[in-house]
Amino acid sequence: MKMNITSAAGVISLLDEPEPQLKAFALEKLNSIVDVFWAEISENVDKIEVLYEDSTFKNSELAALVASKVYYHLGAFEESLTFALGAGSLFNVNDTSEYVETIIAKCIDFYTKQRVKNIDGTEEQRKEIDPRLEAIVNRMFQRCFDDRQYKQAVGISLETRRIDIFERAILESEDVNAMLLYSLNVCMSLIQNRHFRNTVLLLLTKLYMGLQTPDYINVCQCYIFLDDAQAVADILEKLLKGTEENSLMAYQIAFDMYDSATQQFLLRVQNALRSTVPLPQTDPKKVGDEKEDSNMEEGKEKMEAEASETGSSPTPVKPQTEEEKKLADRMKKLHTILGGEITIGLHLQFLIRNNKTDTLILKNTKEAVRNSVCHSATVMSNSFMHCGTTCDQFLRDNLEWLARATNWAKFTATASLGVIHKGHEKEALNLMSTYLPKDSSPGSAYSEGGGLYALGLIHANHGGEITDYLLNQLKDASTDMVRHGGCLGLGLAAMGTARQDIYEQLKFNLYQDDAVTGEAAGIAMGLVMLGTKQSTAIEDMVAYAKETQHEKILRGLALGIALTMYGRLEEADALIESLCLDKDPILRWSGMFTLAMAYCGSGSNQAIRKLLHVAVSDVNDDVRRVAVTSLGFLLFRTPEQCPQVVSLLSESYNPHVRFGAAMALGIACSGTGLKEALSLLEPMTNDPVNYVRQGALIASALVLVQQNENTCPKVAHYRSLYSKIISDKHDDVMAKFGAILALGIIDAGGRNMTISLQSRTGHMNMEAVVGMLVFTQFWFWYPLTLFLSMAFTPTCLVGLNEDLKMPKLEFRSNAKPSQFAYPPPLEDKKEKTKEKVLTAVLSITAKQKKKEAEKKKDEEKMDVDDEKKEKEKEKEEEKMETEEGEKEKQDKEKSEKEKEPEPNFQMLDNPARVMKAQLKVLVMPEGSRYLPVKDVSHGGIILLKNNKPGEQEEIIEPVAAGGPKMEEEDEPEPPEPFEWTED
Known part of the structure; x- marks a missing residue:
């Protein structure tokens, strides 16, 4: 019979017994x-x-x-x-009891802390780890391997800095390729120590290269993070010298690199390639100039002929073999890809081709605005709607209205052309020639400054030759408006190049101590030195920020300092600490933005904790607002976390904190249509403080960009809300400004662009992050609003053949066409509601007529009675007929709809508009002539292998810039030839 023990006293007493066996029994x-x-x-x-x-x-x-x-x-x-x-x-680590699970968690935590201290800490912090502790952790790893929990092993090994276990977990897994990709994603999104991340990346490159068919695409992505341009150049050279398929892979890597790397890195790769495989000698400035090329060819032939005649030559030219010619041709193509011309050209073609801007929205907005702030907002909204489409028809149709812009509004209006023509680099100088500074006839300084700013926006992060033009214009500028535009334009064009001559010129402009010029110079210095962490640049900026009396200059430098520390993680900690302790609030909020840029996209708990602390403790409203806004930059890789983090802040008593919470949601959740974010923003659109409403309206558009009613049902509500606010005469200007911008953002780039702070390859989209950061400064300076255009990314899928041309082909989207369709255009209400205007009738006249009618009725009642009945009968019959007719019509329409159900798939022509969610359901159709080098579900530009190389390809002809023209009527044919005589 089993007895239940009610006390442990008896067993405990056995511990006092002298016999070891009894003590052992008691313990059991x-x-x-x-x-x-x-x-x-x-x-x-x-x-x-x-x-x-x-x-x-x-x-x-x-x-x-x-x-x-x-x-x-x-x-x-x-x-x-x-x-x-x-x-x-x-x-027993394999036991699943709560006790074992808790102790293992504590054990791993303690082990992790000690390992991190031993690797990253100071000499005093380093201690020898208890071998018993290591033994438990090792047993835990073994349990992971026994249970085939390889992802868990990867996670714990990265946390505990155990590279040996990390490597073993990848190699022992069933699918090494998938595990490598998972490890790369984890490494890029979760490791917050730059030095350790580089160690892991080096190991990943070794493992990738060790595969049976090396994954060169991901190897090169690793090398971009490691900043090893030579290694990338070596891989590209190796691929170019290989088969046709290998050369396609090299082109694909080059396209992916252009999306991920800085101008400086790409330039170093190109230089490294030139040193190993020299290009055929041509003047880079004259590439594309056919006349010059033909002259060079003629000259070359002449030289060869002369050499053959004389039998000798001072510099004998060795004839190129077929292989060398092929390699030179491939190298030339690779350089054009790395230079970015092809990517920019393809995006431009895609945006021109697919432009679906609804100009009625702009027309309604234009008619509703009554002041200069809303006028400027409408001009900027138009530029966002037409970003990259080269379609400036709205401005051409409303030149008189546009001419109302004066002073800085004129500067902004001119600069907005740079957004419309973004990427239209070949014609940039011609397009902007009217507005650019001229020696002969000096124009408006505001227009000239705006023109230089526009050139920077057109060439953002792809300066090339225009950089030197802007540098010279800045040197020659005589007014602060032109210098302001020149600094911003130069900073944009030379972004991330770290060119010392440009930096020195900007510094010279900063030291002129002019408030307007100094603000732009401060931002531009940060743009040029983007992510370099150059100590002299930081010292220059911080020292001048502490000296200057101009708040505008201080604000510009505050942004510049933050940009210099982009992506530097823990390397920026000392600077952040010193800025956060400064007594000047502008330098304190510079510290917040520096933290946001250094830990951008990392989701670092330590950084989030710091921002949240400042958001509720700082005495200055600007600092608190910026601290909350900065949370968006940290959390954009995991947008679903942002609403949880800022939910309480969105209900703060402080309106600046509420505005910051709205912007954080807009930044982190941009382009996602996230319901949780919208549910937090909705109450803020009715906030009693108008600038909070402004922030909520702009943020809602950032979240809803490119969404339709199928992907996000709330979009219709927000579109009508923007229109309602704009048309309400009594609404506040600040809220109207937000609503007008929101209309432009939500339909960005002809409804073909989204906002994404990370690239398709998983890297941070540097251009987008920078654009978004500077955009937040519209709070102080409206012209900076245009920086948002840098965050717009075309949602395209472009297939290219080996000649880098677009062949005619189709992609299959396994979703209903309506799921990812464009939003329906607005209908012009004026045309629909044309009603007959009733004549006003006086009450006296009405009474008199009534009396006369009654009198007449009594006289004719008998005669009319039968007639009346007949008429009523006829009317009833007519009514029945019309009702039957309508019913038949409805039934017919219904049956037609039933007959033609919406298909479950859609065929998309190359180049195709493909939204992010649509990529998951995208495939190449069966039996397609072309085979993609990488899966089409990645989107972007994808190289295609031609499975029928012998057959002729149908190539898509490029569309002329300025958008597809309206179909013109056929011109009459010219008359037959004849001889004219005077008779």
Whole structure:
């Protein structure tokens, strides 16, 4: 018969017995009942500890296990862990009890802290790790391998800095390729220490290269993070010298690199390639100039002919073999890809081809605005709607209205042309020639400054030759408006190049101590030195920021400092700390933005904690607003987390904090249509403070960009809300400004662009992050609003053949056409509601007519009675007929709809508009002539292998810039030839 024990006193008393066997028996019993009687046993835990410490006692490990469990129940986890380590093999890591799970978690946490301190910490922080602790962790890893939990092993090995386990987990997994990709994503999104991340990336490149077919695309992505241009150049050279398929792979890597790397890195790759495989000697400035090319060819032929005649030549030209010609041709193509001309050209073609801007929205907005702020907002909204489409028809149709812009509004209006013609680089100088500074006839300084700013926006992050033009214009500028535009334009064109001559010129402009010029110079210095962490640049900027009396200059430098530390992670900690402790609030918010840029996209808990602390503790509203806004930059890789983090801040008593929460949601959740974000923004659109409403309206558009009613049902509500606010005469200007911008953002780039702060390859989209950061400064300076255009990314899929041309082909989207369709255009209400205007009738006249009618009615009643009945009968019959007709019509329409159900798929022509969510359902159709080098579900520009190289390809002809023209009527044919005589 089994008895239930009601007390552990009897078993505990056995611990006082002199016989070791009895003590061992007591410990075994206590181990089995400790989960029930731990409170009673805890009073005698010292006796158990004595047994553990007794070296002559054979069962000391069992004593340690019992003591560990007692301390666990008491909540003393550190003591519990210490005794668990003493229990040795008796502590079973494979047990699934709550006690074992908790102690293992504590064990890993403690081990991780110590490992990190030993690798990253100072000499005093480094300690030798308890081998027993390491043994438990090793057993835990073994458990992961036994259970085939390789992803778990990768995660814990990265946390504990165990590179040996990390490598083993990848190599022992069933699908090494998938595990490598998972590890790369984890490495890029979760590791917040730059040095350790580089160690992991080096190992990943080794593993990628060790595959049976090396994954060169991801290897090169790793090398971009490692900033190793030479290694990338070596891989590209190796691929170019290989088969046709290998050369396609090299082109694909080059396209992906252009999306991910800085101008400086791409330039270094090109230089490294030139040193190994020299290009055929041509003047780079004259590439594309056919006349010059033909002249060079003629000259070359002449030289060769002369050489053959004389039989000798001072510099004998060795004829190129077929292989060398092929390699030179491939190299030339690769250089054009790395130079970015092809990517920019393809995006431009896609945006011109697919432009679906609804100009009625702009027309309605234009008619509703009544002041200069809303006028400027409409001009900027138009530029966002037409971003990259080269379609400036709205401005041409409303030149008189546009001419109302004066002073800085004129500057902004001119600069907005740069957004419309973004990427239209070949014609940039011709397009902007009217507005650019001229020696002969000086024009408006505001227009000239705006023109230079526009050139920068057209060439953002792809300066090339225009950089030197802008540099010269800045040197020659005589007014602060032209210098302001020149600095911004130059900063944009030379972004991330770290060119010392440009930096020095900008510094010279900064030191002129002019408020307007200084603000732009401060921002531009940060743009040029983007992510370089150059100590002299930081010292220059911080020192001048502490000296200057101009708030505008201080604000410009505050942004510049933050941009210099882009992506530097822990390397920026010392600077952030010193800025956050400064007594000047502008430098403190510079510290917040520096933190946002350094840890951008990392989701670092430490950085988030710091921002949240400042958001609720700083005495200055600007600092608090910026701290909350900065959360968006940290969390954009995991947008679903942002609403949880800022939910309480969105209800803060402080309107600046509420505005910051709205912007953080807009930045982190941009282009996602996230319901949780919209549910937080909705109450803020009715906030009592107008600038909070402004922030909420702009943020909602950032979240809803390119969404339709199928992907996000709320979009219709927000579109009507924007229109309602704009048309309401009594609404505040600030809210109207937000609503007008929101209309432009939500339909960005002819409804073909989204906002994404990370590239398709998983890298941070540097251009987008910078654009978004400077855009937030519209709070102080409206012209900076145009920086948002840098965050717009075309949602395209472009297939290219080996000649880098677009062949005619189709992609299959396995979703209903309506799922990802364009939003329906607005209908012009004026045309629909043309009603007959009733004539006003006086009440006296109405009464008189009524009397006369009654009198007449009485006289003719008898005669008319029968007629009236007949008429009523006829009317009823007519009514029945019309009702039947309508019913038949409805039934017919209904049956037609039933007959033609919406297909479950859609065929998309190359180049195709493909939204991010649509990529998952995108495939190449069966039996297609072309085979993609990488999966089409990645989107972007994809190289295609032609499976029928012998057959002729149908190539898509490029569309002329300025958008597809309206179909013109056929011109009459010219008359037949004839001879004219005077008779």
